[in-house]
Amino acid sequence: MRAKERREKAAGALASVGLGERLGHLPGEMSGGQQQRVAIARALVKEPKALLADEPTGDLDESTRDEIMDVLIRMWKERGLTFVMVTHDSAVARRAPRPATIRRGRITVRENTRA
Numbered sequence: 001m002r003a004k005e006r007r008e009k010a011a012g013a014l015a016s017v018g019l020g021e022r023l024g025h026l027p028g029e030m031s032g033g034q035q036q037r038v039a040i041a042r043a044l045v046k047e048p049k050a051l052l053a054d055e056p057t058g059d060l061d062e063s064t065r066d067e068i069m070d071v072l073i074r075m076w077k078e079r080g081l082t083f084v085m086v087t088h089d090s091a092v093a094r095r096a097p098r099p100a101t102i103r104r105g106r107i108t109v110r111e112n113t114r115a
Helices: 003-016 032-044 062-079
Strands: 050-054 082-086 100-103 106-109
Touching: 003 032, 032 050, 032 062, 050 062, 062 082
Parallel strands: 050 082
Antiparallel strands: 100 106
16 A cells, blocks of 8 residues: 555544544644544554454543543444454443353353443
């Protein structure tokens, strides 16, 4: 892929997570939530069929956590990708359409009618 195409894809990915205006900023010039959205954009730039996220909202305050979850859910719906997330945050887990829990080595999956 040519450099111009790479730049356009990166700019598009940043715009898709609401950071198009921050294209020239360094990580130290962004909040934790913005840095997390950059990480999501980086993961999505190659247009994967599946996205694995380990505690993507773990170090964020509630408001920023909810903002990141909104971005992730929108990306999941718009792109139709398989999204697997690990979390210890019950508020985040409640937003999943098919939450799975692991207790004592057993996996339980259910449909979430509230998601």
